[in-house]
Amino acid sequence: MSIADNLQLIKKNIPNNVTLVAVSKTKPITSIIEAYAAGQRVFGENKIQEMVDKQLQLPEDIQWHMIGHLQRNKVKYMASFVSLIHGVDSVRTLKEINKQAKKHDRVIDCLLQAKIATEDSKFGLCGIEIATILNSPEVKEFENIKIVGLMGMASFTNDKKQIKKEFNTLKDLFDKFKPNHKELKIISMGMSGDFKLAIEEGSNMIRVGSSIFGSRN
Ligand SMILES: *Cc1c(COP(=O)(O)O)cnc(C)c1O
Numbered sequence: 001m002s003i004a005d006n007l008q009l010i011k012k013n014i015p016n017n018v019t020l021v022a023v024s025k026t027k028p029i030t031s032i033i034e035a036y037a038a039g040q041r042v043f044g045e046n047k048i049q050e051m052v053d054k055q056l057q058l059p060e061d062i063q064w065h066m067i068g069h070l071q072r073n074k075v076k077y078m079a080s081f082v083s084l085i086h087g088v089d090s091v092r093t094l095k096e097i098n099k100q101a102k103k104h105d106r107v108i109d110c111l112l113q114a115k116i117a118t119e120d121s122k123f124g125l126c127g128i129e130i131a132t133i134l135n136s137p138e139v140k141e142f143e144n145i146k147i148v149g150l151m152g153m154a155s156f157t158n159d160k161k162q163i164k165k166e167f168n169t170l171k172d173l174f175d176k177f178k179p180n181h182k183e184l185k186i187i188s189m190g191m192s193g194d195f196k197l198a199i200e201e202g203s204n205m206i207r208v209g210s211s212i213f214g215s216r217n
Contacts, residue, residue: 003031004038006212010195014206018199021065023191023209025050026216029057035212036062044086044207048074055081067151067207069123072096080104086151086188086207087113089125091133094145101144109148111188114173116166117155124152127173134181149186149205150174154194163194167201174202 001009010020021044024032032043032054041061045051046068055064055078063083070085070093079100088094088110101108112133115124125133133139134147152170154163167189174187190198192211199206210216 003034003212007035007038007040010208010211013196014199017204019186019205021067021188021205021207022212023067023207024054024213025068025209027209027213029054031213032058032062042083044209048078051082052077065207076100076103079106079108082108084109084111084148084186086111087123088147089113089123091136091139094133094139094142094147098142098145107144107146109146111149111151111186112147114150114152114170116152116169116189118162118166119155127176130173130177134177146183147181149184149188150177151186151188153191154189154198160197164197164201167194167198167203171202 014020019042021042022035022040023044025046036059042063042065044065044067051064051066064081065084065086066078066082067086069087072093075096085097085108097108097110112130113124114130115126150170150173154166170187170189174184178184186205187203188205189203190206192208195206195208
């Protein structure tokens with residue numbers, strides 16, 4: 001199936017309120033153009049340099065999402081255009097994003113990455129750390145960032161019950177913070193293998209790569 005076919009199939013199977021982020025990391029410009037021609041406008045990359053290189057070559061109306069773990073010293077390269085940063089896990093990083101966004105007179109939307117996987121390898125914050133950041137007087141003074149939601153990655157396993165439980169943990173966290181933090185709107189969870197489950201558990205933003213562009217080596 002073509003990239004356009006893959007996109008159409010996924011779109012048909014997800015509700016309208018769910019944003020599809022097409023994860024184009026490692027894939028060539030030609031593949032992104034194919035997806036763009038099929039109407040896709042939101043793309044996700046996990047390396048800042050790669051995203052910058054691609055952004056320069058592609059249409060201006062693409063919304064670029066940074067979904068990977070951030071290197072603080074590279075935030076400056078994407079600050080002029082990045083539309084959403086998914087994987088923020090510290091005040092230091094928020095501070096750097098704020099500083100770089102300010103230089104471009106922008107407000108950059110960010111998601112806090114929650115640790116929902118039981119594996120140790122995954123990055124992310126626990127509930128208490130998220131609460132601390134959301135309520136931090138220092139963070140409240142950052143005028144050039146906006147925390148608009150939470151992001152999480154489930155364990156790399158075939159155990160559906162386990163994955164479901166982890167997605168549910170993120171949804172519970174979101175529901176807990178939402179009443180006092182009205183600006184929280186996005187729950188970014190679900191990838192090629194598990195996005196249907198993620199949507200069932202309350203996701204409204206899925207990050208899908210291989211099911212659109214084919215597997216990566
Ligand atoms: C690569 C990646 C994805 C997409 O993974 P697929 O299994 O190819 O859909 C989603 N989220 C993050 C954070 C990623 O790094």
